[in-house]
Amino acid sequence: MPIWIGERLVLLFPHEDPSSAYGRPYLIIDPGGKFGTGTHPTTRICLSILEGILREEQSVLDIGTGTGILAIYAATRAAKEVVAIDQDFEACKVCRQNIMKNGLDQKVCLINGRVEALSDRRLFDIVVANLEANTLTVVLPALGARARPDGLIVISGVPAVAQSEFLSLLEKASLKVVSSVILDQWAGFLLGT
Numbered sequence: 595m596p597i598w599i600g601e602r603l604v605l606l607f608p609h610e611d612p613s614s615a616y617g618r619p620y621l622i623i624d625p626g627g628k629f630g631t632g633t634h635p636t637t638r639i640c641l642s643i644l645e646g647i648l649r650e651e652q653s654v655l656d657i658g659t660g661t662g663i664l665a666i667y668a669a670t671r672a673a674k675e676v677v678a679i680d681q682d683f684e685a686c687k688v689c690r691q692n693i694m695k696n697g698l699d700q701k702v703c704l705i706n707g708r709v710e711a712l713s714d715r716r717l718f719d720i721v722v723a724n725l726e727a728n729t730l731t732v733v734l735p736a737l738g739a740r741a742r743p744d745g746l747i748v749i750s751g752v753p754a755v756a757q758s759e760f761l762s763l764l765e766k767a768s769l770k771v772v773s774s775v776i777l778d779q780w781a782g783f784l785l786g787t
């Protein structure tokens with residue numbers, strides 16, 4: 595069953611017929627047993643926030659890329675350059691295949707590693723991270739450090755019940771909440787530095 599991402603883009607699994615996208619642009623994502631099919635609310639929160647902020651000429655860092663869905667979406671929709679990183683070697687293998695299937699190997703650079711080890715000499719217009727809340731808490735400083743001074747950060751993975759607790763962590767990390775989204779008991783945020 596094709597999954598609509600906003601009004602413009604359709605997500606297909608590899609076995610699905612491209613005609614089921616009804617002529618709309620589509621992404622092909624093979625889950626390969628990894629997180630990032632596009633159905634989870636936290637992924638959808640990130641996709642919906644990205645849809646509103648992505649512009650041409652931007653650079654995007656996707657932290658915890660899984661299948662690569664957010665990186666591939668950013669590269670297909672607008673971004674000039676995307677770096678995707680995941681600590682899970684198997685997820686990177688799946689992601690690499692998905693990057694190739696979508697013809698984005700010139701635009702998406704994939705790194706197998708932890709975000710904390712990524713150099714902060716390279717800054718991005720948009721940093722997106724859909725991670726478990728515990729991990730987000732630990733990597734918050736690394737997220738802020740990798741966004742340009744006027745950059746935006748998109749995060750999701752926080753249970754809605756833990757939202758207020760998480761808001762105080764964001765304040766401590768000097769990250770400003772631009773907007774928030776709640777979907778099916780999950781929270782996501784658009785942040786400014």
Ligand SMILES: C[S@@+](CC[C@H](N)C(=O)[O-])C[C@H]1O[C@@H](n2cnc3c(N)ncnc32)[C@H](O)[C@@H]1O
Nearest residue numbers: 629630637658659660680681682707708709724
């Ligand atoms: C919830 S999945 C998100 C997948 C995809 N981005 C999505 O939105 O559907 C989180 C991913 O983050 C990766 N991850 C967790 N901690 C990480 C870290 N410190 N650095 C890099 N990747 C990490 C995991 O291996 C996992 O693939």
